[in-house]
Amino acid sequence: xxxxxxxxxxxxxxxxxxxxxxxxQEDSETKSMEILAKNSITIxxxxxxxxxxxYLKDEEWFNDDEGDEDDDDDEDEGxxxxxxxxxxxxxxxxxxxxVLHKDKVVKLDELSDTHYVMLRNVLGLRxxxxxxxxxxxxxxxxxxxxxxxxxxxxxxLAERVVVVTRYATINSNWTxxxxxxxx
Amino acid sequence: MEIGKKGIGFTLxxxxxxxxxxxxxxxxxxxxxxxxxxxYTRMYLNQLTQxxxxxxxxxxxxxxxxxxxxxxxxxEFQSELDRNVCSTIYIYDQATILKLTSVRAGCGxxxxxxxxxxxxxxxxxxxxxxxxxxxx
Numbered sequence: 001x002x003x004x005x006x007x008x009x010x011x012x013x014x015x016x017x018x019x020x021x022x023x024x025q026e027d028s029e030t031k032s033m034e035i036l037a038k039n040s041i042t043i044x045x046x047x048x049x050x051x052x053x054x055y056l057k058d059e060e061w062f063n064d065d066e067g068d069e070d071d072d073d074d075e076d077e078g079x080x081x082x083x084x085x086x087x088x089x090x091x092x093x094x095x096x097x098x099v100l101h102k103d104k105v106v107k108l109d110e111l112s113d114t115h116y117v118m119l120r121n122v123l124g125l126r127x128x129x130x131x132x133x134x135x136x137x138x139x140x141x142x143x144x145x146x147x148x149x150x151x152x153x154x155x156x157l158a159e160r161v162v163v164v165t166r167y168a169t170i171n172s173n174w175t176x177x178x179x180x181x182x183x
Numbered sequence: 184m185e186i187g188k189k190g191i192g193f194t195l196x197x198x199x200x201x202x203x204x205x206x207x208x209x210x211x212x213x214x215x216x217x218x219x220x221x222x223y224t225r226m227y228l229n230q231l232t233q234x235x236x237x238x239x240x241x242x243x244x245x246x247x248x249x250x251x252x253x254x255x256x257x258x259e260f261q262s263e264l265d266r267n268v269c270s271t272i273y274i275y276d277q278a279t280i281l282k283l284t285s286v287r288a289g290c291g292x293x294x295x296x297x298x299x300x301x302x303x304x305x306x307x308x309x310x311x312x313x314x315x316x317x318x319x
Contacts, residue, residue: 034223038230098237142263165265167234169241174260 026160033128033162037181040123041164044132045098045177047091054087055107061086062115082118090122098168105134105148105170112150119150128181131155137174146178158182224318225297231268232299232314235260239272245312246305248283249274257285269293270316277309293317 049055064084092104112119120130131153133146155161161182168175239245244256257272264270269290274283296317303310 038226096237096241098234099241137263166230167238169238172242174238174242174263176263 049091050088228297236301254285261287
């Protein structure tokens with residue numbers, strides 16, 4: 001009898017331990033996704049990118065991740081992340097935080113169709129998916145569908161989603177930016 | 184008293200150990216969880232107020248509010264923020280005299296608020312805006 005009770009108590013403790021460990025790992029991953037999402041949206045909205053004229057580059061420039069032809073360094077055989085050699089970061093601001101350049105937003109939209117993996121990597125998300133929507137205030141409310149968007153919109157099947165909402169301006173119009181990072 | 188019957192013994196030291204363990208776990212859960220949540224909430228409100236004042240300045244809503252002496256646009260902006268957020272915007276002139284106040288409708292007061300300040304120009308005159316935000 002005593003052994004039976006002891007076994008039940010032991011199983012209960014084991015189950016509780018598993019539950020706490022799972023919950024802690026889930027919380028920890030969610031927190032790191034939140035930090036990743038906040039950092040990447042901050043870079044997007046508060047910097048103009050490096051180089052800042054990245055939105056003027058052509059398709060060929062974005063495909064160039066094979067290293068410099070004149071560079072004799074054998075190790076420079078592309079970064080393996082599909083990131084162009086001369087692209088350090090992507091930023092949408094004009095020169096002032098949260099004041100967005102409309103052409104950059106449009107280019108981000110275009111790039112996400114052709115270079116989604118590159119965007120994900122340059123934003124530092126790697127194994128996570130993302131979707132960003134720009135909702136421009138119409139004088140009465142923010143619309144339900146985004147005026148501009150980029151990324152993977154099939155977030156409905158996601159196991160875990162982190163949403164960051166920020167505010168910015170496009171052509172001095174109030175813009176709500178919804179940024180989702182998910183896996 | 185019958186002798187030879189089986190029973191279960193609960194010793195005092197085992198009960199005491201169980202009691203101490205439960206208290207330890209409860210205290211850990213109580214203190215660790217809310218601290219991190221509270222930190223994230225404050226970071227969120229800080230970001231929100233900074234963004235709001237950036238947006239209001241760039242869209243000329245702050246300067247227009249001063250020149251028209253009207254808080255309508257500021258009220259409109261605040262009414263479109265997240266539902267769980269309360270906020271108030273104050274505009275002061277260079278002599279720190281309060282010129283305008285905009286309060287989000289349906290909000291009371293709170294002592295646990297985040298404050299952000301930003302200066303801006305109307306013509307050549309400096310003003311500054313102060314935004315307070317808290318969770319409903």
